[in-house]
Structure formats: C-alpha cells, structure tokens
Amino acid sequence: MSSTTNTSQHHTSTIGAIGTPSRRNTELALLVFSVVIPVFAYVNVGLAIDDKVPTGLLSYGLGLGLIAGVGHVVVRKFAPYADPLLLPLATLLNGVGLVVIWRLDQSKRLQLRSTFVEAAPRQLLYSALGVALFVAVLVLLKDHRILQRYTYISMAGAIVLLVLPLVPGLGVDIFGARIWIKIPGLGTVQPGEFAKIALAIFFAGYLMVKRDALALASRRFMGLYLPRGRDLGPIIVVWIISILILVFETDLGTSLLFFGMFIIMLYVATERTSWIVFGLLMSAAGAVGVASFETHVQQRVEAWLDPMNEYLLSQKGVPGHTEQSMQALWAFGSGGTLGTGLGQGNSDLIGFAANSDFILATFGEELGLAGVMAILLLYGLIVERGVRTALAARDPFGKLLAIGLSGAFALQVFVVAGGVMGLIPLTGMTMPFLAYGGSSVIANWALIGILLRISDTARRPAPAPAPNPDAEMTQVVRP
Amino acid sequence: MNKPLRRIAIFCGLLVFALLVRDNWLQYVRADDLKDDPLNRRVAIERYATPRGDIIVDGKSITGSSTSNSSDFEYKRTYKDGPMWAPVTGYASQAFGATQLESIDDGILTGNDDRLFFRNTLDMITGKKKQGGNVVTTLNAAAQKAAYDGLKGRGKGAVAAIDPSTGAILALASFPSYDPSVFAGNSQADAEAWQKLQKKANPDEPMLNRALRDIYPPGSTFKVVTAAAALESGLYTDADEKTDSPLPYTLPDTTTELKNEGTIPCKNATMRVALQWSCNTVFGKMGVDVGKDKMLEEAKKFGFNSEQFVPVRSSASNFPEKMDKPQTALSSIGQFETATTPLQMAMVASAIANDGKLMKPYMVDKLQAPNLDVLEQTEPEEMSQPLSSKNAQTLQSMMETVVKDGTGKKAQISGVTVGGKTGTAQHGVDNSEKPYAWFISYAKLADGSSPVAVAVVVQDEEAIRDNISGGGLAAPIAKSVMEAVINSKQ
Numbered sequence: 001m002s003s004t005t006n007t008s009q010h011h012t013s014t015i016g017a018i019g020t021p022s023r024r025n026t027e028l029a030l031l032v033f034s035v036v037i038p039v040f041a042y043v044n045v046g047l048a049i050d051d052k053v054p055t056g057l058l059s060y061g062l063g064l065g066l067i068a069g070v071g072h073v074v075v076r077k078f079a080p081y082a083d084p085l086l087l088p089l090a091t092l093l094n095g096v097g098l099v100v101i102w103r104l105d106q107s108k109r110l111q112l113r114s115t116f117v118e119a120a121p122r123q124l125l126y127s128a129l130g131v132a133l134f135v136a137v138l139v140l141l142k143d144h145r146i147l148q149r150y151t152y153i154s155m156a157g158a159i160v161l162l163v164l165p166l167v168p169g170l171g172v173d174i175f176g177a178r179i180w181i182k183i184p185g186l187g188t189v190q191p192g193e194f195a196k197i198a199l200a201i202f203f204a205g206y207l208m209v210k211r212d213a214l215a216l217a218s219r220r221f222m223g224l225y226l227p228r229g230r231d232l233g234p235i236i237v238v239w240i241i242s243i244l245i246l247v248f249e250t251d252l253g254t255s256l257l258f259f260g261m262f263i264i265m266l267y268v269a270t271e272r273t274s275w276i277v278f279g280l281l282m283s284a285a286g287a288v289g290v291a292s293f294e295t296h297v298q299q300r301v302e303a304w305l306d307p308m309n310e311y312l313l314s315q316k317g318v319p320g321h322t323e324q325s326m327q328a329l330w331a332f333g334s335g336g337t338l339g340t341g342l343g344q345g346n347s348d349l350i351g352f353a354a355n356s357d358f359i360l361a362t363f364g365e366e367l368g369l370a371g372v373m374a375i376l377l378l379y380g381l382i383v384e385r386g387v388r389t390a391l392a393a394r395d396p397f398g399k400l401l402a403i404g405l406s407g408a409f410a411l412q413v414f415v416v417a418g419g420v421m422g423l424i425p426l427t428g429m430t431m432p433f434l435a436y437g438g439s440s441v442i443a444n445w446a447l448i449g450i451l452l453r454i455s456d457t458a459r460r461p462a463p464a465p466a467p468n469p470d471a472e473m474t475q476v477v478r479p
Numbered sequence: 480m481n482k483p484l485r486r487i488a489i490f491c492g493l494l495v496f497a498l499l500v501r502d503n504w505l506q507y508v509r510a511d512d513l514k515d516d517p518l519n520r521r522v523a524i525e526r527y528a529t530p531r532g533d534i535i536v537d538g539k540s541i542t543g544s545s546t547s548n549s550s551d552f553e554y555k556r557t558y559k560d561g562p563m564w565a566p567v568t569g570y571a572s573q574a575f576g577a578t579q580l581e582s583i584d585d586g587i588l589t590g591n592d593d594r595l596f597f598r599n600t601l602d603m604i605t606g607k608k609k610q611g612g613n614v615v616t617t618l619n620a621a622a623q624k625a626a627y628d629g630l631k632g633r634g635k636g637a638v639a640a641i642d643p644s645t646g647a648i649l650a651l652a653s654f655p656s657y658d659p660s661v662f663a664g665n666s667q668a669d670a671e672a673w674q675k676l677q678k679k680a681n682p683d684e685p686m687l688n689r690a691l692r693d694i695y696p697p698g699s700t701f702k703v704v705t706a707a708a709a710l711e712s713g714l715y716t717d718a719d720e721k722t723d724s725p726l727p728y729t730l731p732d733t734t735t736e737l738k739n740e741g742t743i744p745c746k747n748a749t750m751r752v753a754l755q756w757s758c759n760t761v762f763g764k765m766g767v768d769v770g771k772d773k774m775l776e777e778a779k780k781f782g783f784n785s786e787q788f789v790p791v792r793s794s795a796s797n798f799p800e801k802m803d804k805p806q807t808a809l810s811s812i813g814q815f816e817t818a819t820t821p822l823q824m825a826m827v828a829s830a831i832a833n834d835g836k837l838m839k840p841y842m843v844d845k846l847q848a849p850n851l852d853v854l855e856q857t858e859p860e861e862m863s864q865p866l867s868s869k870n871a872q873t874l875q876s877m878m879e880t881v882v883k884d885g886t887g888k889k890a891q892i893s894g895v896t897v898g899g900k901t902g903t904a905q906h907g908v909d910n911s912e913k914p915y916a917w918f919i920s921y922a923k924l925a926d927g928s929s930p931v932a933v934a935v936v937v938q939d940e941e942a943i944r945d946n947i948s949g950g951g952l953a954a955p956i957a958k959s960v961m962e963a964v965i966n967s968k969q
Contacts, residue, residue, distance in 0.1 A: 108550050264490075268483045311518070326518075332505040333513020334521050346521050369506035373499055380495040387488040391481055399480050403487055410491040414498060423501040 023084035024076050030088035031068045038064060038095030041342055045103045048343030060102075063124050064095050067131045078138045079456035085385045086455070089378055090433055090448045094127050094441065096375075097434035099342070100362050104355040107348035119355055119436045126438040130445030137449030144454045148397050151205025158198035161191035162241070166248055178249040179428060190430075192254045193443035196261070196408050197450070203262055204400035207269035211396070215270035238262045243286045250296040252287070253415045253427025257408055259283055264407040265400050268390075304425035324350050324358060328420050332364035332372075339368025355436040357428060360420045375434070376417065383410040386451050392458035402454045405447050517576060520551065525589060527552035527573055532588040532611030532849070534568050534580055537620045540613070542568060549573060549665045556581075561658035563627040566637075566651045566688045567618055567842065569791070570659035574669055579688070579791045580614055580843070587612040587846045587854065594854050610849035617647035617844045617857075621963035622931070629935075629956030630654035636937035636953075637689035639821040640960050643829035643921060643932045645859035646838030648789060650933070650960055651822075653689040691793035694818040695936050698904030700917045701813030702762040703874060704827060706750055708769045708777035710870040715765075718751040718877045723768075728760035730805035737763045737808060740903075754877045755885035757901060759812050766811020767804050774811060775800060780865035781837065782826050783819070789840050796823035813904060821934045824919045829932035830863075831878065832898070832921035835871035837862045878920075887918065889954040892962055896923040901954065913938055918953035922961040931964040933957045 039061045046054030054060075068091045075082055102120035110116055141147070147154075165171035165178045172182045180188040207214075242259040245251060263279035291297045303310035303325050311326035331347040334340070345365035350358045364372050386406025393399045412429060419426035430437045432444040505513070513519065527547065531554060533540035541564045547555035556571045558564065569579025577585055586592030590599065590611040599609055619640075626638035630652055640650035661672040678684050687693055709715050715722060726746035728737045737760050739745055745758035753761035766774055778784065778798035787793040796819035799810055809815035822840060830837035839862040846855040866874065878898030881887045887899040899920030916939070921932040935953040 112550055264487055268480055268487060271480070271483050308518075329505065330513050330516065330519040330521065332502075333510045333516075334519065335506055336510045336514065337507060346524055349520055364502075364506060369502060369510075372502050372506065376495055376498050376502065380492070383491045383495070384488070387484060387491065390484050391488075396480060399484065403484055407487060407491065410494050414494040417498050418501065421498070421501050421505055423497065 022080045024072075024080060027075065027084035027087055028072055030084065031072055031091060034088040034092035034095060035061070035065050035068050037092060038099050041096055041099040042102065044341075045099060045106070045343040048341060049103070049106050054102075056102075060098070060124070063128070064091070064098070067091065067094070067127055071131055071134060074135045074138050075452060079452050081459040081461075082452040082456035083385050083389060083459070085381060086448050086452055089382050089385070090445065093375070093378055093382075093433035094130075097359065097431075097436075097441075098123055098127065100359060100366075100434070101355045101436045103343055103366075104348055104359075104362060106343070107354075109346075109348045110351070110354060113351065115352075122438070123436050123441065126441045127445075129438070130442040133442055134445040134449040137446055138453060141450070141453050144398055144401060144450065144457060145395060147201050147401070147450075148205045148208070151202055151209075154198040154205070155202040158195045158202060159241075161195035161198065162245060162249075164191045179251045179254055190437065190439040192251075192429075193439040194446075196257065196412075197405070197443060197447055199258060200261060200265075200401055200404035200408060203265045203404055204397050207265055207400055208397045211269040214266070214275075215272055239282050239286060242283075243290060247290055247294060250294060251428055252297060252300065252425060253412075253419070253429040256283070256287075256415060256427070257411050257429070259286075260411045261404055261408040265404045268403050269396070269400055300425045300427070304419075304422065307422060322352075324352065325422065325426055327351070328358050328361040328364075329422055331361040332421060335365035335368045335372075337369045339364075339366045339371055342366045356430050357416065357426075357435065358420055359435045360417055360431055363434075364421075376413075379410075379413045379417075379432075382406075382448075383413075385455075389451055389455040389458060393454055394458060398454045398457060402451060405451055409444075409447065523573055523576070524551050525591065526571065526577070526585065527554045527556075529590060529609045529611060530554050531556055531571065532590065532613045532847075534564075534588075535613050535615045536564070536567075536618045536623070539620070547573070547664060552665060556659070556663040558658065558660045558663075561660045562656035563623060563652065565656050565659055565686075566653040566690050567616060567623075568659065570663070572659070572663050572669070572673075573665040575662060575673055580616075583790050584614045584843070584846065587614060590849065592854075595848060598848060598850075612849050612854065613847040613851070615844045615847060616842050617642070617645075617649065618651065618842060619649040619964055619967055621967045622650040622960050623652060625959040625963040626650040626652035626935075626956065627654065627656075629959055630937065633937050633952065633956075634939040635683065635689065636935065636939075636956075637693070637821040638933065638935050638956060638960060639690045639825040640931055640933040640964065641822075641825045641829040641838075641840055643833035643838065643929045646829070646840045646862070647844070647859070648822075648840055648842040649931060649964055651690045651842065653687070655683050655685040657685040688791075689936075690821045691789070691791060692820070694794055694796055694820055695915050695917075696904040697813040697817060697819045697824055698902035698915065698917050699757045699759075699762075699813060700824055700827075700900045700902035700919045700934075701811070701817055701819075702754060702757065703831065703878065703900050703919070704778055704781060705762045705766050705769070705774065705811040706754060706874055706877065707781075707831070707866045707870065708774050709750070709765050710873060711777060711866050712769050712773045714769055715750060718873050719749045721747050721749055722753065722761055722765065724748060724753070724758070724761040724764055726760055728764055730763070730808050731767055732803065733805050735805065751877045751880050754900065755880050757886055762812050763808035767808050769811075771802055771804075771807045771810075774798070774807065777865060780863045781830060782823055782862065787822065787826075787840060789822070789842050791842070793820050793822050796820050813902060821936050824917070824934035824936075825932055828899075828919040828921050828934060830865050831871050831874050832923065832929040832932045833871075834868040835866040836864050875923075879923075882920065887920065887954050889951065890918065890920050890958045890961075892922065892958060892965070894925075895961070895965060897921070897958075897961065898923070899954065899957065916952040918957045920954070920957045920961065922965060924965070930968055931961050933960050935960075 043053055071087050101123050105118050105120050164181045170181045171178050172180045179192050180190055182188050242255045245255045266275045307325040310321055311323045314321040314323040327350040347362040347365040348354055383406050390399045390402035393402055415427055416429045416431050418424040430440040530544035534542045541559050543557040544554045545557050552573045569581045571577040571581035588611045590609045622640055630636045636654050638650055638652040657676050662669040676686050724747050730737055739759050743756040745760050748761055783796045783798040786795045799816040806815050810817045839860040841857050845853050848854050875898050882890050882897045882899045886901040890897050890899050902917030904915040916937045919934045921929050923929045935956045937952045
C-alpha cells in the first residue's frame with residue numbers, strides 16, 4: 001500500500017487507518033501570518049528610522065515569501081503529514097530575526113565600528129541556503145531511519161566538526177571562545193551547529209542498539225539503578241569530550257549543550273533516572289573542575305555574578321572584560337513592559353555581537369517584555385512540537401532522534417537567552433533562527449527538516465494490514 | 480519510552496518557564512532601576528535627544544543648546560558666562576553626567592518629567608518634537624556679576640547673597656570657577672578639559688562650589704550668633720549694657736590667655752563696642768556664660784549642623800556638639816571646630832535683617848513647561864525664628880555701628896543703612912596658612928525694608944598676612960553686591 005491511500009478505499013477494514021488530516025492548509029494559513037508579521041515589522045522599522053517605507057520592502061517580502069512558499073510546497077509534496085506548526089514557527093522567527101538584523105544595520109553607532117558589514121542581505125542569503133538544505137533533507141531523506149545506517153559516520157563527522165576550530169590556521173578565536181573556523185572567501189563558520197545534528201544522529205543510533213544493555217544490566221542501590229562499570233564507558237567518553245570542548249574551545253555553552261543532549265537521550269532510551277543523577281553529578285564536577293583552572297570560564301562566571309563590576313572594569317580598559325552583559329541588561333530594563341518600538345531603542349550600545357549572540361536584547365528593548373515573552377513562547381512551541389513528534393514516532397530511533405534534536409534546541413535557547421538575560425553565565429552561542437549567523441540558520445533549518453521528516457513518518461496513516469483472506473467473513477459493520 | 484519523553488517535555492517547559500520568569504524580573508520588576516541607572520547611557524542619550532530647556536536668570540537664559548556632532552547625542556549644552564554661573568547651574572555633560580540644578584531639575588529640562596507626560600503625549604499625537612521646560616531661578620544677574628568680579632583675581636573665595644524677606648538666593652559665586660561648556664560634549668578635547676579641572680591636576684579645585692559645598696572657620700563673623708544667643712538667653716538685654724568682661728581673659732580651667740587683635744577697648748565693653756572692635760575676650764566669655772547647650776541651640780536655629788537644600792544640597796555647617804568650657808569660648812568666636820558655608824553666614828545675616836525670622840533659602844523660583852505654563856512655584860517659607868524681633872533690632876543697631884564706626888567701614892553705601900560684621904579666621908596647623916577674610920552684611924533701605932543680606936569669604940594668596948581682614952578684602956565685595964541689588968530694585 002502506498003502512503004497516499006486514504007480511508008475511503010479501505011472501508012472494508014475494521015482497523016483501517018484512522019483518517020489523519022494532513023493539516024497542510026493549516027500550515028499554509030499560518031505561513032501567511034509568518035510572512036505578513038515580519039513584513040509589517042520591516043515597514044515599522046523603516047518608518048521609525050527614516051520616516052519612510054523601506055525601499056527593500058518588495059525584495060524582502062518576496063524573499064521571505066519565497067522561502068515560506070518553497071518550504072510549504074516541498075512539505076506538501078514530500079512530507080504531507082508533517083507537523084503543521086514547525087515550518088510557520090521557523091519562518092516567523094527567521095523573518096523577525098531578519099527584520100531586527102536589518103534594523104541594527106541601520107544603526108549609526110554600529111556603522112562606526114570597524115568590523116561593520118551589512119548583515120541583513122547576507123542573512124537573507126543564509127536563510128535561502130538554510131531552506132535549500134531543508135528542501136534537500138525532505139526530498140532526499142525519504143525515511144529518517146536511513147540515518148540509522150550512518151550512526152558511526154555521524155560520530156566521526158561530529159568529532160571532525162568539533163575539532164576543526166582547534167586546527168591552527170583554520171580556527172579563529174573570537175572573544176575568548178574557539179568555536180569558529182575561517183573559510184577564506186566565505187567568512188566564518190561555527191561547525192558546532194552542524195555537529196549538534198550529527199551527534200544527535202549518532203546518539204540515537206548508538207542508544208537504540210545499546211539501550212537494553214544500559215537499562216537492564218544494573219544493580220539496585222539505595223533506590224537507584226547503578227549501571228555496570230563497563231556500561232559507564234559511553235557516558236564517560238561523551239563527558240570527556242565535553243570537558244575537552246570546554247578546555248580547548250573554552251565554550252561552556254557548546255559543552256553543556258552536547259552533554260545535556262546526551263543525558264536526555266540516554267534517559268529516554270533507558271528510562272533510568274539514575275542516568276540523570278549521574279549526568280548532573282558529572283557535569284557539575286566537570287564544570288567546577290574546569291572553572292578552577294580555566295580563567296576564561298572564571299571570568300564569565302564573575303561577569304555573571306556582578307555584571308556591573310564587569311562593566312566598570314571594561315570601561316577602565318582592563319583587557320578581557322566586556323561591557324556587553326551590562327549593556328544587555330540595561331537594554332532589557334529600558335524596554336520595560338511594551339518596549340520602545342522597533343527602531344527606537346539603543347540596544348546597539350551592546351556593540352559587538354549585538355545582532356548575533358545578543359539579538360534578544362534588541363527584542364527586549366524595542367518590543368518589551370511582551371515581545372520577548374512571545375518570542376520565548378514561539379521557541380517553546382517549536383520544542384513542544386518536537387517532543388510531540390517524538391511521542392508520536394513509532395520507532396525508537398525516530399523517538400530518540402526527535403527528542404535529542406528538540407532537547408538540544410531547548411537547551412540552546414535556554415543557554416543563550418539565559419546568558420543574555422543574566423540568568424546563567426554568558427556563553428557564545430546564537431539564538432536559533434533569530435540571530436545573524438550562517439551556520440546557525442542553515443543548521444537549524446536542517447534540524448527542522450529532520451523533525452518534519454520524523455513527524456511525517458509518525459503521523460502518516462499506517463498502511464492497511466495485509467489483505468486478510470477471512471476479512472469478508474468477519475466483516476460485521478458496513479457503512 | 481513515552482514516560483521519560485513526557486518528563487523531558489516537562490523539563491523543557493521548565494526551561495522556558497525559567498526564562499519567562501527571568502524576563503519578567505528584568506523587564507518588569509527591575510525595569511525602572513535599570514532604565515534610570517545613571518551609568519545606563521540611555522539616560523544621557525535621552526537628556527540630549529532634544530534641545531534642553533534653559534536655566535533662566537532675570538528673564539534671560541544663562542544656558543543654551545547647540546547641535547552636537549556626536550554619534551549618540553543630538554544636542555549639546557552651552558553656557559553663557561559659564562564660570563560665573565557654574566555654582567548655580569552645575570553642569571550637564573554628555574560624557575560626565577549632570578550636577579546641581581542641571582541634575583535636580585533634569586526631568587523638567589529634558590521634558591521627561593511626569594508633570595509633562597500629558598503634554599508629551601499630545602505632542603506625540605500631533606507629531607511635535609518633545610521639548611524641555613525651563614528652570615527660572617531667583618538669582619540677580621547684576622549681583623552675581625558684582626560678586627564674581629569682586630572675587631576674580633582675589634585668590635579663592637565665595638559669595639552668597641539672600642533676600643532676607645523671602646529667602647530667595649540672589650547671588651552664589653565661587654572663585655576660581657570653571658566653564659561647564661568646555662566639557663559639555665563627548666570628545667577627546669572635552670575629556671582633556673575635564674581632566675585639567677580635577678583636583679588631581681588642579682590644586683585650586685575650580686569645580687568646588689565654595690558657596691555651598693565648602694566649610695570655613697567663620698572667625699569673628701560668628702560673634703553675631705553669640706550675641707544673638709546672649710540676647711535670647713537673657714544674659715544681656717541691651718546693646719549698650721556693660722558686659723562682665725575682664726581683660727586679660729584667661730580661658731576657664733586653663734592658664735591660656737585669650738588675645739584680642741591689637742589694643743582695643745574691650746574691658747567690660749558693651750556688646751555694641753565689643754562687636755564694633757571685634758573683642759575676642761568679650762564674646763569668648765559671653766559664649767561660656769550662655770553655656771554650650773544654649774549656644775548650640777541658637778546655632779541650630781540659624782541652620783547650623785544640617786544640610787540645606789536650595790534645592791541644590793549645601794554642606795552642613797558645624798557648631799561642635801561636645802566641648803568643654805575653653806572650647807566653648809573658642810567656638811563662640813568662630814574658632815575651634817566651628818565651620819560654616821558662605822550660604823550659612825548669609826542666612827545668619829538675613830535672619831537678623833528680617834527681624835529675627837529666618838526664611839528658608841531657595842534658588843528656583845519656578846519650573847516652567849515648554850509653553851511657559853508654571854508647573855511649580857516656590858513659595859517663601861519660614862524656616863525658624865532664631866531671635867525675637869526686638870533682639871533682632873538690637874543686633875541690627877550693633878551691626879550698623881560696626882559699619883558706621885568700626886571694622887566694616889568699607890561697606891558703607893551712601894543713603895543706605897548697612898549692618899555688618901568682619902571676620903578673620905586663622906586656620907592650618909598653628910595658623911600656618913593664610914587666614915580667611917570674612918564679611919557678612921545686610922542693607923536696609925529708607926522704608927525699613929531689607930532687600931539683601933550677603934556673606935563673603937576670601938582667601939587671598941598674594942596678600943600680606945597682616946593686611947587680611949574682613950574689613951579690607953571682603954567688605955568691598957559685599958558692598959558692590961548690595962549696591963547691585965539695590966540698584967536693580969530701583
């Protein structure tokens with residue numbers, strides 16, 4: 001039976017596939033909003049800054065419309081039963097992100113910086129590339145279970161991606177963190193964003209195979225199932241890799257993200273709470289241990305505990321200190337409940353990385369508490385759709401991959417937004433879709449593509465059971 | 480696998496919830512603290528986003544606004560006769576913040592004050608640009624000029640002049656001074672100008688507002704407070720009553736003799752004669768006889784030992800709270816730990832001139848909205864009554880004798896009754912530093928009204944020590960300030 005069969009042809013079956021609506025029209029309707037809202041925001045910024053409708057409105061509107069349209073058509077064709085919310089959510093975040101990046105391009109203060117480049121046109125290009133990758137995932141990846149074959153290739157790929165920034169001549173150190181590589185002519189790439197997906201595939205494939213061993217072969221001790229010594233191997237390897245990332249790339253965020261993702265997937269695979277306890281203990285020990293000798297990490301923690309002092313030190317010109325954290329807090333505070341309105345804030349005072357790592361602060365100042373809460377809830381919805389996909393998935397590999405990707409997504413949002421808002425120490429990662437950065441936007445479009453593929457498989461009507469010779473005889477109800 | 484999945488879903492929900500809570504904490508609970516944090520550059524950006532309102536003296540603005548070429552700030556503060564008015568205006572600098580009136584009435588000047596909210600909202604709807612309001616001061620331009628010109632070239636010093644009947648401040652000058660225009664901007668030149676004015680680079684402390692923020696030993700000018708205490712306590716009732724004053728006078732419980740300056744008729748002198756010649760022995764003993772508690776009480780009634788807000792804060796002048804008898808004697812002639820701001824001594828003179836009633840000093844007459852509507856009008860307010868009307872008049876007649884026949888002759892103005900008191904305050908270890916020359920006075924017109932009371936303190940580095948006396952250096956400045964006020968009234 002092909003997947004396109006519908007129930008009407010099978011009314012003879014008592015357990016015939018339940019008619020799952022494809023929800024593609026819902027998605028289309030939502031997508032209209034996802035394009036119209038950023039276009040309005042774009043006009044709003046233009047009116048606020050130059051008192052006129054921005055000249056690029058048509059190309060911007062068409063660009064975003066095209067991204068959404070192509071995405072939708074491909075989903076309709078290649079993943080008709082996929083979740084209807086993910087694409088509109090990603091498009092909306094990508095769209096408003098573009099608007100705010102363009103708004104920061106108009107900032108005279110940022111234009112004076114020596115490193116200034118017009119970011120919005122590039123980001124539009126990256127978004128297009130991201131959607132192209134999204135399309136490629138949906139077209140080429142007919143079934144997510146194919147990825148299972150590439151478990152160990154993914155692992156190798158992830159490790160290469162993670163090590164790249166450490167290669168001399170290739171890696172670049174930006175504000176203390178070595179998580180970028182420089183490709184001549186193309187700019188910088190953050191391989192960690194792609195490693196996130198590769199690692200999720202590896203963990204899902206690996207844990208699916210090993211989960212029984214990890215879950216069952218254990219001793220009970222004080223209400224906890226203690227894993228056998230030899231089963232501790234994988235978690236220790238991942239832990240060591242995370243620590244190495246922290247030490248050599250001095251990036252707390254990436255390290256936390258990978259380890260957190262692994263713990264989540266391990267817990268889901270084994271259903272053993274003891275893994276979470278182990279994971280928390282190990283990450284705490286690792287973080288404290290590294291912080292005891294790594295000055296960069298110590299500085300980040302101090303800046304988090306006393307951002308004002310960090311600001312004053314940076315104003316005095318003490319090297320290694322940055323005013324960004326305090327500037328971001330001021331931006332949030334100055335925005336208040338409703339914000340200053342797009343284009344009317346001074347979040348550009350943050351200076352470096354105002355349109356990437358710190359982009360949320362611009363939302364905070366110009367759209368206020370209301371705007372940031374809306375953005376956070378949009379992220380929450382993406383995660384919720386991801387978890388729902390995991391719940392709906394019928395195969396363990398799909399479940400693990402979906403929860404790994406959505407868990408990592410949630411952790412990343414938490415780590416970045418929490419860092420910018422001063423809830424946790426700041427780390428060098430970007431808000432998915434919102435922030436300026438090619439790697440991030442491309443990788444996250446691929447992530448959404450994979451989730452859509454899993455959800456399409458999950459929500460697709462089950463193929464009708466093989467024709468039963470006795471079917472006619474047991475038939476009792478006929479419409 | 481679904482049970483752990485649901486738990487992970489809850490965990491992810493908690494992550495988002497934590498972010499929402501934190502965001503509410505930042506953007507709702509702490510929003511105003513962060514928004515109004517003086518280090519938050521938006522405060523300065525907002526301050527200079529529109530032409531700043533003006534500070535006004537005698538109907539003319541002493542400040543202005545010019546467009547600025549800074550990337551952050553559209554406008555820049557300018558000042559007319561900056562050094563002369565700096566003790567009144569304070570400064571508003573893009574780089575270094577704002578002080579005094581520029582800071583206290585910042586809301587009115589920028590147009591952000593809550594009282595302007597309705598107007599701003601209307602302006603926003605009608606598309607008009609936000610405007611700042613004005614701060615109209617009580618100062619008298621002629622008196623201020625007389626005060627500043629008098630101080631200029633005399634080393635360090637300060638003048639405070641008050642209208643005794645209302646408490647309105649007429650002059651507030653400090654020298655050396657600074658031009659707030661030179662660092663109003665945000666450029667390298669502004670930063671250098673600022674550095675040059677700091678105490679580290681400039682020991683003369685041009686940015687110190689001596690009229691309000693520095694305290695000096697008042698010397699003999701304090702004797703009028705001692706005289707007021709003696710009259711109020713009933714120790715003596717008449718200016719021409721012989722006092723019980725031995726000469727030489729040995730400080731109680733010691734063998735130290737209190738000296739007078741030169742040979743002057745101080746033995747059992749009347750209060751009038753003692754004030755005329757500034758007898759240390761008479762007023763030293765008088766303070767001891769009144770007692771330290773009543774002395775302190777009287778000083779406090781004049782405003783000692785508390786900060787004044789005019790609305791710019793002035794330092795608290797000091798009359799010691801704990802002292803023994805010899806210290807009481809010294810304090811009563813303005814020595815020991817007695818120290819006062821020029822404003823405080825002007826308040827003393829003004830209370831005596833106003834028949835004993837001390838009016839609360841103030842320098843902002845009214846706050847105006849951009850369309851000149853009055854947002855706030857300062858009403859004169861009685862602060863205390865340090866002495867009765869009768870005793871005040873007794874003290875007036877004594878102070879008038881000082882100017883007519885005593886140490887204060889240089890303050891005489893023809894056709895005007897002037898009462899005053901000179902002072903020469905020694906300071907430094909073993910009086911090593913140059914003394915302060917003081918003069919406090921008031922002018923009284925033919926109709927009995929008193930339009931001005933003034934206090935002058937000068938420390939002249941160039942003058943020869945012996946020549947420093949309040950009568951010689953400070954009285955002429957006081958005279959020209961009083962004349963300026965009287966002339967501007969006519």
